[in-house]
Amino acid sequence: MGLDIAIAGGGLLGRLTAWRLLKAGHKVRLYEAACFKRYCGAAATAAGMVSPLAELVDSDRAIYELGTQSLALWPQWLSEMPGGMHSLFVQRGSMIVAHPQDSSELQQFASKLHYHQAPEETFELLAPAQLQQLEPALERFAQGILLKPEAHINNRSLLPLLLTEIQRLGGICVDQCAVSAVGEQGMETAQGRISADWHIDCRGLGAKQELAGLRGVRGEVMWVSSSEVKLSRPVRLLHPRYKLYVVPKPNQQFIVGATEIESEDLSAISLQSQLELSSALYSLHPAFAEARVLGSDVNLRPAMMDNQPCLHCAQGYIRANGLYRHGYLLAPAMVERIQAVVEGRAVSAEVFP
Ligand SMILES: Cc1cc2nc3c(=O)[nH]c(=O)nc-3n(C[C@H](O)[C@H](O)[C@H](O)COP(=O)(O)OP(=O)(O)OC[C@H]3O[C@@H](n4cnc5c(N)ncnc54)[C@H](O)[C@@H]3O)c2cc1C
Structure with a gap:
């Protein structure tokens, strides 16, 4: 019963x-x-994004453990959906890159994965040829780190x-x-x-009234479309001052994000955030200059x-x-x-x- x-x-x-x-x-x-x-x-x-390894680098290990469990559960559960999970769950790993002048960021990222005991078989430091083979659009990057089991959800x-x-x-x-x-x-x-x-x-x-310590963390994203740039998996660009990720979505669209601001302001994306996200995106591939900006979105992450x-x-x-x-x-x-x-x-x- x-x-x-x-x-x-x-x-x-x-x-x-x-x-x-x-x-x-x-x-x-x-x-x-x-x-x-x-x-x-x-x-x-x-x-x-379902990215336990990327999070292991600067989150608590418990997040990684729970994330790894979720990574196994998502495909099982989504396969029970009518029509299966094909378009809902994409598991081709995610790619970490940095511009040559920031290559120390990439080394640091790899060192942190080792330090936090990420299993050796779950990530790989790629040589240029391997990177080009997996993501031809990232031709201006000499090195990358592939986080093999990571996925993203539509x-x-x-x-x-x-x-x-x-x-x-x-x-x-x-x-x-x-x-x-x-x-x-x-x-x-x-x-x-x-x-x-x-x-x-x-x-x-x-639940803020009843849960002490709960706060909102502002996040801003942009949606763009480009028929010229093809990415097969989420790409994170390491940079000393800001973070950028680009996640490919259906119909040649990309979500570009995300800011993390200690504020519960839900007003529209700021000009500064839009400039930073756009210029970081353009630095990934010059053809993003011709991308069409479909819109932006702002929301609050519920956080303790x-x-x-x-x-x-x-x-x-x-x-x-x-x-x-x-x-x-x-x-x-x-x-x-x-x-x-x-x-x-x-x-x-x-x-x-
Ligand atoms: C910019 C941005 C990017 C993100 N990217 C990722 C990512 O790539 N990967 C990832 O894992 N996570 C990501 N997140 C985080 C993720 O969106 C949140 O962690 C998640 O949505 C939280 O889920 P939730 O159900 O607890 O809360 P929510 O999704 O916020 O849902 C809470 C629901 O409760 C409703 N509600 C509120 N008050 C009441 C009430 N009084 N009565 C009834 N209903 C109420 C709300 O309307 C809402 O529908 C991102 C978040 C942001 C903002």
Whole structure:
């Protein structure tokens, strides 16, 4: 007999949790403050990279461990989607490059991978010929590091697909319904209290009133299209002052990002950020000069003070938050832990010490 589960927040974590719990035979209601049809939460702004190795260099090892678990779970789970996972999950590794004057950055990156004990078989320092063979567009770079198992997700397709699947499996999706509190007694909304066997808080920054230390970290991205530049995998450009990544998306489009600014300002991208992202992009390949700027996007990453994910479990409710810049990297591993608690296979202390 399935459990009755109410979830607050229909972003990445909320949708993925709802889908997996429905597949396991539970009854799920999903409550979202915004409108599902014009969804523009952090999960939609994200580049969708699943990059445990790139994160190992400057994040806690726990992020790497959880990310590696997610990397194995994504293809398994997405293969259960109608039509399979072909266009949703692309796993060809990711490429790290630096301009010749910044080659010490590349050496430093490789040294950090060794220092943090990244398995030897997961990354490779490429000679020019190897780099050209894998990414001909990166002809102006002499060296690169291939992070072999990394992947990226076509998140703008995944999010509506998850919603369709939730509804197909009998899940109830209610949008424009803000949940003001989540606790043992249930979930509070303007329409009244919602009671279930379990109440799961996936409101991201919307949980700020109840989760001390939660903050938003502003991220700006640009979308461009170019028929001249072809990239097969995400590329990260190392630079002493700013970071750039470019992730190829369907229809010759690229997402270029991302700034990380300690601010909860959601106003449009700044001129400075646009200039920095554009000039770094142009420095990757001169043909990007002719790329068409399709738009920009700004959102806030929900982050705890230590930038670690948090999973608080109590009798009848679970708070899952703090995915920061690691939403796609961590969500499947988090959802597995949420499901284990809900089904009584684990208690809080065991799932997330
Ligand atoms: C520019 C940028 C780039 C990123 N790139 C990557 C990347 O490449 N890889 C990666 O792994 N991660 C990336 N991320 C991070 C990722 O987007 C987040 O970690 C992830 O979206 C967090 O998921 P979440 O479900 O916890 O929160 P969210 O996705 O923010 O979802 C929270 C949901 O709760 C809803 N909500 C809020 N308040 C309420 C309320 N009171 N009642 C009901 N619903 C409510 C919101 O409307 C929202 O839909 C990026 C983020 C940004 C901003």
